[in-house]
Amino acid sequence: MNCIIASTSTIYGSTYLEYLKPVLSKHFKNFEEVLFVPYARPSGLTYDEYTAKAKDGLKFLNTTVKGIHQFDNPIKAIENAQSIFVGGGNTFLLVKTLQEFDLMPVLKQKIVSGTPYLGTSAGSNICGLNMQTTNDMPIVMPQSFETLGILPFNINAHYFEPDKNSTHKGETRRTRIKEFQVFNDVNVIGLKEGSWLEVRGETIQLKGELDAVWFEPNKTPQIIKVNTYL
Amino acid sequence: MNCIIASTSTIYGSTYLEYLKPVLSKHFKNFEEVLFVPYARPSGLTYDEYTAKAKDGLKFLNTTVKGIHQFDNPIKAIENAQSIFVGGGNTFLLVKTLQEFDLMPVLKQKIVSGTPYLGTSAGSNICGLNMQTTNDMPIVMPQSFETLGILPFNINAHYFEPDKNSTHKGETRRTRIKEFQVFNDVNVIGLKEGSWLEVRGETIQLKGELDAVWFEPNKTPQIIKVNTYL
Numbered sequence: 219m220n221c222i223i224a225s226t227s228t229i230y231g232s233t234y235l236e237y238l239k240p241v242l243s244k245h246f247k248n249f250e251e252v253l254f255v256p257y258a259r260p261s262g263l264t265y266d267e268y269t270a271k272a273k274d275g276l277k278f279l280n281t282t283v284k285g286i287h288q289f290d291n292p293i294k295a296i297e298n299a300q301s302i303f304v305g306g307g308n309t310f311l312l313v314k315t316l317q318e319f320d321l322m323p324v325l326k327q328k329i330v331s332g333t334p335y336l337g338t339s340a341g342s343n344i345c346g347l348n349m350q351t352t353n354d355m356p357i358v359m360p361q362s363f364e365t366l367g368i369l370p371f372n373i374n375a376h377y378f379e380p381d382k383n384s385t386h387k388g389e390t391r392r393t394r395i396k397e398f399q400v401f402n403d404v405n406v407i408g409l410k411e412g413s414w415l416e417v418r419g420e421t422i423q424l425k426g427e428l429d430a431v432w433f434e435p436n437k438t439p440q441i442i443k444v445n446t447y448l
Numbered sequence: 449m450n451c452i453i454a455s456t457s458t459i460y461g462s463t464y465l466e467y468l469k470p471v472l473s474k475h476f477k478n479f480e481e482v483l484f485v486p487y488a489r490p491s492g493l494t495y496d497e498y499t500a501k502a503k504d505g506l507k508f509l510n511t512t513v514k515g516i517h518q519f520d521n522p523i524k525a526i527e528n529a530q531s532i533f534v535g536g537g538n539t540f541l542l543v544k545t546l547q548e549f550d551l552m553p554v555l556k557q558k559i560v561s562g563t564p565y566l567g568t569s570a571g572s573n574i575c576g577l578n579m580q581t582t583n584d585m586p587i588v589m590p591q592s593f594e595t596l597g598i599l600p601f602n603i604n605a606h607y608f609e610p611d612k613n614s615t616h617k618g619e620t621r622r623t624r625i626k627e628f629q630v631f632n633d634v635n636v637i638g639l640k641e642g643s644w645l646e647v648r649g650e651t652i653q654l655k656g657e658l659d660a661v662w663f664e665p666n667k668t669p670q671i672i673k674v675n676t677y678l
Contacts, residue, residue, distance in 0.1 A: 355627065397585065
Protein backbone atom coordinates (compact mmCIF):
# COMPACT_ATOMS: atom_id res chain seq x y z
CA MET A 219 0.00 0.00 0.00
CA ASN A 220 0.99 3.56 -0.60
CA CYS A 221 -1.23 5.97 1.34
CA ILE A 222 -1.31 9.37 3.00
CA ILE A 223 -4.13 9.34 5.54
CA ALA A 224 -4.45 12.86 6.91
CA SER A 225 -6.49 14.22 9.81
CA THR A 226 -7.43 17.35 7.86
CA SER A 227 -7.00 18.94 4.43
CA THR A 228 -6.26 22.34 5.90
CA ILE A 229 -4.46 23.55 8.99
CA TYR A 230 -4.99 26.88 10.72
CA GLY A 231 -3.44 29.87 8.93
CA SER A 232 -2.72 27.92 5.77
CA THR A 233 -4.47 27.19 2.46
CA TYR A 234 -6.10 23.95 1.27
CA LEU A 235 -3.56 21.07 1.29
CA GLU A 236 -0.67 23.55 1.67
CA TYR A 237 0.98 21.83 4.64
CA LEU A 238 1.03 18.53 2.73
CA LYS A 239 2.77 19.93 -0.38
CA PRO A 240 6.22 18.41 0.34
CA VAL A 241 4.86 14.94 1.01
CA LEU A 242 2.35 15.06 -1.87
CA SER A 243 5.03 16.15 -4.34
CA LYS A 244 6.74 12.81 -3.72
CA HIS A 245 3.55 10.80 -3.24
CA PHE A 246 2.02 11.69 -6.60
CA LYS A 247 5.35 12.02 -8.47
CA ASN A 248 5.36 10.28 -11.86
CA PHE A 249 1.57 10.12 -12.01
CA GLU A 250 -0.16 12.11 -14.72
CA GLU A 251 -3.65 11.94 -13.32
CA VAL A 252 -5.32 12.06 -9.92
CA LEU A 253 -8.88 10.75 -9.62
CA PHE A 254 -10.72 12.93 -7.10
CA VAL A 255 -13.74 11.63 -5.16
CA PRO A 256 -15.90 14.61 -4.09
CA TYR A 257 -18.77 12.60 -2.57
CA ALA A 258 -18.33 13.92 1.01
CA ARG A 259 -19.42 17.42 -0.18
CA PRO A 260 -18.21 19.70 2.66
CA SER A 261 -20.68 22.54 3.32
CA GLY A 262 -22.93 21.00 0.68
CA LEU A 263 -20.59 21.99 -2.20
CA THR A 264 -21.51 20.47 -5.57
CA TYR A 265 -19.22 17.81 -7.05
CA ASP A 266 -18.01 20.32 -9.63
CA GLU A 267 -17.27 23.01 -7.04
CA TYR A 268 -15.44 20.57 -4.80
CA THR A 269 -13.43 19.12 -7.69
CA ALA A 270 -12.41 22.65 -8.72
CA LYS A 271 -11.17 23.19 -5.17
CA ALA A 272 -9.15 19.95 -5.24
CA LYS A 273 -7.75 20.90 -8.64
CA ASP A 274 -6.65 24.24 -7.26
CA GLY A 275 -5.09 22.65 -4.18
CA LEU A 276 -3.12 20.15 -6.30
CA LYS A 277 -2.12 22.67 -9.00
CA PHE A 278 1.50 22.59 -7.81
CA LEU A 279 1.77 18.95 -8.95
CA ASN A 280 1.20 19.74 -12.64
CA THR A 281 -1.03 16.70 -12.98
CA THR A 282 -4.58 16.38 -14.29
CA VAL A 283 -7.24 16.16 -11.58
CA LYS A 284 -10.58 14.63 -12.62
CA GLY A 285 -13.71 14.21 -10.53
CA ILE A 286 -15.13 10.68 -10.44
CA HIS A 287 -18.56 12.13 -11.31
CA GLN A 288 -17.18 13.13 -14.72
CA PHE A 289 -16.92 9.45 -15.68
CA ASP A 290 -19.87 7.41 -16.96
CA ASN A 291 -18.84 4.40 -14.91
CA PRO A 292 -17.38 5.18 -11.49
CA ILE A 293 -16.25 1.56 -10.91
CA LYS A 294 -14.17 1.70 -14.11
CA ALA A 295 -12.92 5.15 -13.16
CA ILE A 296 -11.42 3.67 -9.99
CA GLU A 297 -10.15 0.55 -11.73
CA ASN A 298 -8.32 2.69 -14.27
CA ALA A 299 -7.09 5.40 -11.88
CA GLN A 300 -3.37 6.12 -11.66
CA SER A 301 -3.78 7.68 -8.21
CA ILE A 302 -6.74 8.56 -6.00
CA PHE A 303 -7.69 11.39 -3.63
CA VAL A 304 -10.83 11.12 -1.47
CA GLY A 305 -11.63 14.52 0.05
CA GLY A 306 -13.20 15.35 3.39
CA GLY A 307 -16.68 16.55 4.27
CA ASN A 308 -19.43 14.40 5.74
CA THR A 309 -18.45 10.77 6.35
CA PHE A 310 -22.06 9.50 6.35
CA LEU A 311 -22.61 11.03 2.92
CA LEU A 312 -19.29 9.72 1.59
CA VAL A 313 -19.94 6.17 2.80
CA LYS A 314 -23.54 6.15 1.57
CA THR A 315 -22.50 7.33 -1.90
CA LEU A 316 -19.59 4.85 -2.15
CA GLN A 317 -22.02 2.08 -1.17
CA GLU A 318 -24.69 3.19 -3.64
CA PHE A 319 -22.21 2.95 -6.52
CA ASP A 320 -20.78 -0.28 -5.05
CA LEU A 321 -17.32 1.29 -4.93
CA MET A 322 -16.00 0.03 -1.58
CA PRO A 323 -14.64 -3.32 -2.87
CA VAL A 324 -12.94 -1.85 -5.97
CA LEU A 325 -11.48 1.06 -4.01
CA LYS A 326 -10.07 -1.31 -1.41
CA GLN A 327 -8.63 -3.61 -4.08
CA LYS A 328 -7.04 -0.64 -5.83
CA ILE A 329 -5.43 0.70 -2.65
CA VAL A 330 -4.22 -2.73 -1.51
CA SER A 331 -2.59 -3.25 -4.89
CA GLY A 332 -0.42 -0.17 -4.33
CA THR A 333 -2.15 2.69 -6.14
CA PRO A 334 -1.17 5.97 -4.42
CA TYR A 335 -4.02 7.12 -2.19
CA LEU A 336 -4.62 10.39 -0.39
CA GLY A 337 -7.40 10.71 2.15
CA THR A 338 -8.25 13.79 4.20
CA SER A 339 -10.72 13.80 7.10
CA ALA A 340 -13.74 11.75 5.87
CA GLY A 341 -11.46 10.30 3.18
CA SER A 342 -9.23 9.09 6.01
CA ASN A 343 -12.05 7.83 8.23
CA ILE A 344 -13.03 5.33 5.52
CA CYS A 345 -9.57 3.72 5.72
CA GLY A 346 -10.45 2.31 9.16
CA LEU A 347 -12.52 -0.77 9.98
CA ASN A 348 -15.70 1.26 10.25
CA MET A 349 -16.86 4.88 10.26
CA GLN A 350 -18.16 4.74 13.81
CA THR A 351 -15.55 7.11 15.23
CA THR A 352 -16.44 9.95 12.90
CA ASN A 353 -17.30 13.35 14.38
CA ASP A 354 -19.79 14.08 11.63
CA MET A 355 -23.52 14.54 11.81
CA PRO A 356 -25.68 11.67 10.47
CA ILE A 357 -27.18 13.82 7.71
CA VAL A 358 -27.94 10.71 5.62
CA MET A 359 -28.25 6.99 6.47
CA PRO A 360 -25.70 4.66 4.86
CA GLN A 361 -26.47 0.94 4.30
CA SER A 362 -23.87 0.03 6.89
CA PHE A 363 -21.05 1.67 8.86
CA GLU A 364 -18.41 -0.71 7.51
CA THR A 365 -15.57 0.94 5.58
CA LEU A 366 -12.44 -0.07 3.66
CA GLY A 367 -10.54 -1.65 6.51
CA ILE A 368 -7.16 -1.05 4.93
CA LEU A 369 -6.00 -0.09 8.43
CA PRO A 370 -6.52 -2.61 11.26
CA PHE A 371 -7.97 0.13 13.50
CA ASN A 372 -10.23 3.20 13.32
CA ILE A 373 -9.41 6.85 12.76
CA ASN A 374 -10.71 9.80 14.73
CA ALA A 375 -9.89 12.78 12.51
CA HIS A 376 -9.59 16.39 13.75
CA TYR A 377 -8.78 14.95 17.16
CA PHE A 378 -8.16 17.43 19.98
CA GLU A 379 -7.71 17.19 23.70
CA PRO A 380 -10.32 18.63 26.06
CA ASP A 381 -9.85 22.33 26.75
CA LYS A 382 -9.38 22.51 30.51
CA ASN A 383 -10.97 25.98 30.59
CA SER A 384 -14.10 24.94 28.71
CA THR A 385 -17.49 25.35 30.35
CA HIS A 386 -19.12 23.12 27.70
CA LYS A 387 -20.75 19.98 29.14
CA GLY A 388 -21.10 17.99 25.89
CA GLU A 389 -18.88 14.91 25.70
CA THR A 390 -15.16 15.23 24.96
CA ARG A 391 -13.51 13.22 22.18
CA ARG A 392 -11.96 10.93 24.77
CA THR A 393 -15.35 10.17 26.33
CA ARG A 394 -16.91 9.51 22.92
CA ILE A 395 -14.14 7.16 21.82
CA LYS A 396 -14.26 5.28 25.14
CA GLU A 397 -18.07 4.98 24.73
CA PHE A 398 -17.49 3.55 21.25
CA GLN A 399 -15.14 0.98 22.76
CA VAL A 400 -17.75 -0.15 25.30
CA PHE A 401 -19.63 -1.57 22.31
CA ASN A 402 -16.87 -2.22 19.77
CA ASP A 403 -13.60 -4.12 20.22
CA VAL A 404 -11.70 -1.82 17.87
CA ASN A 405 -8.59 0.26 18.51
CA VAL A 406 -8.72 3.94 17.55
CA ILE A 407 -6.10 6.56 16.74
CA GLY A 408 -6.93 10.19 17.50
CA LEU A 409 -5.15 12.11 14.73
CA LYS A 410 -4.68 15.81 15.41
CA GLU A 411 -4.95 18.39 12.64
CA GLY A 412 -1.57 18.55 10.90
CA SER A 413 -0.79 14.86 11.48
CA TRP A 414 -1.13 12.00 9.04
CA LEU A 415 -0.41 8.30 8.68
CA GLU A 416 2.01 7.30 5.96
CA VAL A 417 1.40 3.74 4.78
CA ARG A 418 4.20 2.24 2.66
CA GLY A 419 3.89 -1.46 1.96
CA GLU A 420 3.24 -3.09 5.34
CA THR A 421 4.40 -0.16 7.51
CA ILE A 422 2.24 2.56 9.02
CA GLN A 423 4.03 5.61 10.39
CA LEU A 424 2.73 8.69 12.22
CA LYS A 425 3.95 11.86 10.50
CA GLY A 426 3.44 15.61 10.95
CA GLU A 427 4.05 18.00 13.79
CA LEU A 428 1.85 16.63 16.55
CA ASP A 429 1.61 13.53 18.71
CA ALA A 430 -1.43 11.29 18.31
CA VAL A 431 -3.48 9.45 20.93
CA TRP A 432 -4.00 5.68 20.84
CA PHE A 433 -7.12 4.15 22.38
CA GLU A 434 -7.51 0.46 23.18
CA PRO A 435 -10.64 -0.91 24.86
CA ASN A 436 -10.32 -1.06 28.67
CA LYS A 437 -6.91 0.65 28.67
CA THR A 438 -5.66 4.13 29.44
CA PRO A 439 -5.12 6.12 26.21
CA GLN A 440 -1.46 6.35 25.16
CA ILE A 441 0.40 9.22 23.50
CA ILE A 442 2.09 8.24 20.22
CA LYS A 443 5.12 10.29 19.24
CA VAL A 444 5.64 11.58 15.71
CA ASN A 445 7.54 9.11 13.47
CA THR A 446 6.38 6.09 15.50
CA TYR A 447 5.60 2.98 13.48
CA LEU A 448 2.23 1.50 14.43
CA MET B 449 -48.53 17.44 25.80
CA ASN B 450 -46.59 18.30 28.89
CA CYS B 451 -42.83 18.21 28.27
CA ILE B 452 -39.53 19.69 29.37
CA ILE B 453 -37.05 19.19 26.53
CA ALA B 454 -33.66 20.33 27.80
CA SER B 455 -30.38 20.86 25.97
CA THR B 456 -28.38 19.32 28.81
CA SER B 457 -28.86 17.66 32.20
CA THR B 458 -26.06 19.63 33.78
CA ILE B 459 -24.73 23.14 33.37
CA TYR B 460 -21.23 24.33 34.19
CA GLY B 461 -20.52 24.75 37.91
CA SER B 462 -23.70 22.98 38.98
CA THR B 463 -24.76 19.42 39.86
CA TYR B 464 -26.88 16.99 37.84
CA LEU B 465 -30.33 18.51 37.05
CA GLU B 466 -29.75 21.27 39.63
CA TYR B 467 -30.58 24.20 37.33
CA LEU B 468 -33.92 22.54 36.45
CA LYS B 469 -35.07 22.04 40.05
CA PRO B 470 -37.64 24.89 40.09
CA VAL B 471 -39.28 23.81 36.85
CA LEU B 472 -39.16 20.08 37.69
CA SER B 473 -40.75 20.66 41.10
CA LYS B 474 -43.84 21.91 39.27
CA HIS B 475 -43.55 19.53 36.32
CA PHE B 476 -43.55 16.33 38.39
CA LYS B 477 -45.78 17.68 41.18
CA ASN B 478 -48.54 15.27 42.23
CA PHE B 479 -46.82 12.29 40.60
CA GLU B 480 -45.58 9.54 42.88
CA GLU B 481 -43.38 7.78 40.39
CA VAL B 482 -41.00 8.73 37.60
CA LEU B 483 -40.06 6.06 35.06
CA PHE B 484 -36.42 6.58 34.07
CA VAL B 485 -35.06 5.39 30.72
CA PRO B 486 -31.28 4.87 31.03
CA TYR B 487 -30.69 3.41 27.55
CA ALA B 488 -28.40 6.23 26.34
CA ARG B 489 -25.72 5.14 28.87
CA PRO B 490 -23.41 8.19 29.05
CA SER B 491 -19.75 7.15 29.41
CA GLY B 492 -20.90 3.53 29.15
CA LEU B 493 -22.57 3.56 32.61
CA THR B 494 -24.68 0.49 33.39
CA TYR B 495 -28.46 0.90 33.57
CA ASP B 496 -28.28 0.49 37.35
CA GLU B 497 -25.53 3.09 37.74
CA TYR B 498 -27.33 5.57 35.53
CA THR B 499 -30.66 5.02 37.29
CA ALA B 500 -28.96 5.61 40.64
CA LYS B 501 -27.66 8.91 39.26
CA ALA B 502 -31.15 9.94 38.10
CA LYS B 503 -32.59 8.94 41.45
CA ASP B 504 -30.04 11.10 43.21
CA GLY B 505 -30.71 14.05 40.88
CA LEU B 506 -34.46 13.82 41.46
CA LYS B 507 -34.22 13.18 45.22
CA PHE B 508 -35.60 16.66 45.95
CA LEU B 509 -38.96 15.63 44.45
CA ASN B 510 -39.66 12.94 47.07
CA THR B 511 -40.96 10.62 44.36
CA THR B 512 -39.98 7.06 43.50
CA VAL B 513 -37.65 6.78 40.48
CA LYS B 514 -37.56 3.39 38.74
CA GLY B 515 -35.43 2.31 35.81
CA ILE B 516 -37.32 0.81 32.87
CA HIS B 517 -34.87 -2.13 32.90
CA GLN B 518 -36.29 -3.15 36.31
CA PHE B 519 -39.58 -4.08 34.66
CA ASP B 520 -40.17 -7.41 32.89
CA ASN B 521 -42.10 -5.73 30.10
CA PRO B 522 -40.79 -2.31 29.04
CA ILE B 523 -43.82 -1.60 26.83
CA LYS B 524 -46.13 -2.07 29.82
CA ALA B 525 -43.75 -0.04 31.98
CA ILE B 526 -44.27 2.92 29.65
CA GLU B 527 -48.01 2.33 29.29
CA ASN B 528 -48.39 2.36 33.06
CA ALA B 529 -45.95 5.22 33.80
CA GLN B 530 -47.18 8.27 35.72
CA SER B 531 -44.34 10.38 34.36
CA ILE B 532 -41.24 9.70 32.25
CA PHE B 533 -37.63 10.90 32.16
CA VAL B 534 -35.34 9.89 29.29
CA GLY B 535 -31.74 10.73 30.17
CA GLY B 536 -28.89 11.82 27.92
CA GLY B 537 -25.87 9.93 26.65
CA ASN B 538 -25.47 8.52 23.17
CA THR B 539 -28.43 9.15 20.86
CA PHE B 540 -27.57 6.26 18.49
CA LEU B 541 -27.60 3.85 21.42
CA LEU B 542 -30.82 5.30 22.84
CA VAL B 543 -32.66 5.10 19.51
CA LYS B 544 -31.38 1.60 18.73
CA THR B 545 -32.50 0.31 22.14
CA LEU B 546 -35.93 1.99 21.96
CA GLN B 547 -36.37 0.41 18.50
CA GLU B 548 -35.25 -3.04 19.66
CA PHE B 549 -37.89 -3.07 22.38
CA ASP B 550 -40.43 -1.48 19.98
CA LEU B 551 -40.94 1.42 22.39
CA MET B 552 -41.13 4.39 20.01
CA PRO B 553 -44.89 4.12 19.26
CA VAL B 554 -45.97 3.62 22.87
CA LEU B 555 -43.67 6.36 24.13
CA LYS B 556 -45.05 8.77 21.56
CA GLN B 557 -48.64 7.81 22.39
CA LYS B 558 -47.94 8.29 26.09
CA ILE B 559 -46.39 11.75 25.62
CA VAL B 560 -49.09 12.92 23.20
CA SER B 561 -51.76 11.90 25.70
CA GLY B 562 -50.27 14.33 28.25
CA THR B 563 -48.03 12.26 30.53
CA PRO B 564 -45.32 14.54 31.94
CA TYR B 565 -42.07 13.99 30.06
CA LEU B 566 -38.55 15.16 30.77
CA GLY B 567 -35.82 14.74 28.18
CA THR B 568 -32.21 15.86 28.51
CA SER B 569 -29.73 15.87 25.63
CA ALA B 570 -30.27 12.51 23.80
CA GLY B 571 -33.66 12.29 25.55
CA SER B 572 -34.49 15.64 23.92
CA ASN B 573 -33.07 14.76 20.49
CA ILE B 574 -35.61 11.94 20.19
CA CYS B 575 -38.47 14.44 20.48
CA GLY B 576 -37.62 15.80 17.03
CA LEU B 577 -38.53 14.36 13.63
CA ASN B 578 -35.30 12.42 13.41
CA MET B 579 -32.00 12.06 15.26
CA GLN B 580 -29.93 13.34 12.35
CA THR B 581 -28.87 16.55 14.08
CA THR B 582 -27.28 14.76 17.02
CA ASN B 583 -23.66 15.56 17.90
CA ASP B 584 -23.02 12.00 19.07
CA MET B 585 -20.72 9.38 17.66
CA PRO B 586 -22.37 6.51 15.74
CA ILE B 587 -21.16 3.89 18.24
CA VAL B 588 -24.01 1.54 17.24
CA MET B 589 -26.30 1.33 14.17
CA PRO B 590 -30.03 1.89 14.77
CA GLN B 591 -32.66 0.44 12.41
CA SER B 592 -33.55 3.94 11.28
CA PHE B 593 -32.89 7.55 12.29
CA GLU B 594 -36.59 8.34 12.74
CA THR B 595 -37.60 9.45 16.23
CA LEU B 596 -40.76 10.42 18.13
CA GLY B 597 -41.69 13.47 16.12
CA ILE B 598 -43.61 15.09 18.95
CA LEU B 599 -41.98 18.35 17.83
CA PRO B 600 -42.39 19.45 14.19
CA PHE B 601 -38.66 20.18 13.92
CA ASN B 602 -35.28 18.78 15.04
CA ILE B 603 -33.19 19.55 18.12
CA ASN B 604 -29.48 20.24 18.21
CA ALA B 605 -28.60 19.84 21.88
CA HIS B 606 -25.51 21.37 23.55
CA TYR B 607 -25.54 23.99 20.79
CA PHE B 608 -22.80 26.58 20.86
CA GLU B 609 -21.60 29.30 18.55
CA PRO B 610 -18.21 29.07 16.86
CA ASP B 611 -15.37 30.38 19.02
CA LYS B 612 -13.85 33.17 16.94
CA ASN B 613 -10.41 32.50 18.43
CA SER B 614 -10.43 28.80 17.63
CA THR B 615 -7.71 27.35 15.42
CA HIS B 616 -9.69 24.11 14.98
CA LYS B 617 -10.65 23.36 11.36
CA GLY B 618 -13.34 20.74 12.00
CA GLU B 619 -16.86 21.87 11.06
CA THR B 620 -18.80 24.23 13.32
CA ARG B 621 -22.32 23.41 14.48
CA ARG B 622 -23.72 25.94 12.03
CA THR B 623 -21.93 24.27 9.12
CA ARG B 624 -23.09 20.82 10.19
CA ILE B 625 -26.72 21.88 10.55
CA LYS B 626 -26.66 23.65 7.17
CA GLU B 627 -25.15 20.48 5.62
CA PHE B 628 -28.00 18.49 7.15
CA GLN B 629 -30.47 20.87 5.53
CA VAL B 630 -28.93 20.39 2.08
CA PHE B 631 -30.33 16.85 2.26
CA ASN B 632 -33.30 17.21 4.64
CA ASP B 633 -36.17 19.69 4.51
CA VAL B 634 -36.41 19.93 8.30
CA ASN B 635 -36.12 22.97 10.57
CA VAL B 636 -33.69 22.76 13.48
CA ILE B 637 -33.38 24.55 16.79
CA GLY B 638 -29.91 24.93 18.29
CA LEU B 639 -30.54 24.75 22.07
CA LYS B 640 -27.71 26.05 24.22
CA GLU B 641 -26.81 24.42 27.52
CA GLY B 642 -29.14 25.85 30.17
CA SER B 643 -32.06 26.30 27.76
CA TRP B 644 -35.08 24.07 27.31
CA LEU B 645 -38.36 23.89 25.46
CA GLU B 646 -41.50 23.81 27.57
CA VAL B 647 -44.37 22.10 25.78
CA ARG B 648 -47.81 22.62 27.34
CA GLY B 649 -50.73 21.44 25.27
CA GLU B 650 -50.18 22.91 21.82
CA THR B 651 -47.65 25.58 22.81
CA ILE B 652 -43.87 25.30 22.67
CA GLN B 653 -41.90 27.95 24.54
CA LEU B 654 -38.15 28.59 24.81
CA LYS B 655 -37.11 28.83 28.46
CA GLY B 656 -33.85 29.25 30.37
CA GLU B 657 -31.14 31.86 30.37
CA LEU B 658 -29.89 31.79 26.79
CA ASP B 659 -31.16 32.58 23.31
CA ALA B 660 -31.51 29.73 20.85
CA VAL B 661 -30.75 29.63 17.12
CA TRP B 662 -33.36 28.67 14.52
CA PHE B 663 -32.30 27.10 11.24
CA GLU B 664 -34.51 26.81 8.18
CA PRO B 665 -33.26 25.35 4.89
CA ASN B 666 -31.91 28.04 2.52
CA LYS B 667 -32.34 30.83 5.07
CA THR B 668 -30.02 32.74 7.37
CA PRO B 669 -30.16 31.35 10.92
CA GLN B 670 -32.27 33.45 13.30
CA ILE B 671 -31.76 34.18 16.99
CA ILE B 672 -34.73 33.20 19.16
CA LYS B 673 -35.14 35.12 22.40
CA VAL B 674 -35.95 33.42 25.69
CA ASN B 675 -39.72 33.07 26.32
CA THR B 676 -40.53 33.08 22.62
CA TYR B 677 -43.35 30.76 21.55
CA LEU B 678 -42.36 28.63 18.57
